[in-house]
Amino acid sequence: MCGGKFLHVRCVAHIMNLVVMDGLSEISVAIKRIREAVGFIRQSPARIQKFNNFVALDNTSKSGLCLDVPMRWNSTFLMLQSAVKYEHAFDLYRLSYKQFKNDLEAKSGIPDIHDWESARRMMKFLEQFYHFTLKVSGSQYITSNLFLPEVGNLYNLLKSWMVVNNEDYQLSFMATKMKQKYEKYWGDVDKMNKLLYIAAVLDPRRKLRFIGFALKWMYGDEKSASDLTSDVEEATYELYAHYENQVGEASSSSQTELDEDGGKMDLIAEYMKQLQKERGVVNKTELDRYLNEEVERSMDPKFDVLC
Structure with a gap:
């Protein structure tokens, strides 16, 4: 449990989940488009097979697509990680499958080159938090001693991503929201466990x-x-x-x-x-x-x- 005089060590990972989810609450259009594209393909075995045929043309990884659960940010990271490898296959699929094009255009739109670039930057950002969560949630080794150095690295990562740049303003905005959430729990060092x-x-x-x-x-x-x-x-x-x-x-x-x-x-x-x-x-x-x-x-x- 998280109550009492001291915050339970296992709640560290839970707090980090809240921090990241708050940053993703204003989810980027790029992620929405990729999610809808993946969801369309995964709706039937026939669509998956057609997509895999284009994947085979590139001789790229055959690990397959995975669809995320929107309320679990780590699954969004895994979805992006699987999808960005198939950018060319998605493009070929769009050109050959009119229903795919029409369905996505009626929603958020078809992922374009800028969406894939944004997704790759988002992946690099989320990867740090993904590995942090894995580390502090381990059950085969001591984890509490990892907290301070890992959280210190993430805090400075947030500060560096807050710098507004023309490359991706939305990532900067997301980092700002995450830092605000971070400071709600860990900003006052006297109140930390x-x-x-x-x-x-x-x-x-x-x-x-x-x-x-x-x-x-x-x-x-x-x-x-x-x-x-x-x-x-x-x-x-x-x-x-x-x-x-x-x-x-x-x-x-x-x-x-x-x-x-x-x-x-x-x-x-x-x-x-x-x-x-x-x-x-x-x-x-x-x-x-x-x-x-x-x-x-x-x-x-x-x-x-x-x-």
Whole structure:
């Protein structure tokens, strides 16, 4: 569920879906035309076979067309990905099939060269969000540590696409709407789920300094980045203290039973405690040592954060 003090990690993908759907609410004419063209062909096996005959002339991919579900933006991305490969086949189909031409002209129109160009740019844009959703929805690996770097990249992608250009004003407008929706959920860094920040801290490639660096890079506000880094550090130590207390209680209970049974003491353990006191590091916790170590400098996408 998404309620409670902290937003559930699994809701990250849901929020991103809302962000993208808001951007696609003013859907481009190009996507409408391609959807209607794909829908017409997929209405019967005979139409599909006729279309495949033209596909064969180009020796292009035979992966086939897929029709999207308008309320699922990721299916729109997959539809565009399958359709743009067959631009020439669509053109041949139009020239040889009058009903196709008449049917589409009565609706949004036939996809033209500008529509296909727009669709390709739209695909490159949506592809980033598609792969983000796949990453944070994975079930075979840890995902929470991926949130901050991935969201940071997407936020800057939105800002770059907001720049109005003559090539495709509609994409710029879409990016603007998506950024507005993004900021509704993630624009105020103080209201974001701190567990997601802590997950980044516990990634040995990131650690604490990454929080301030990422937020300054994304939002350009050095004070807010510094303040939030301090808050995250405090919350991380609070969680560690809670964990240490739970482990300590379990250990103490086990030791008590041992003492009662045989009155044994661990000489080596007591000696190590004495050495720590003499070296002045008795207050250094496992978390302290972890945060003070160098970060892992791995760029391997298959890096195992649990190792």
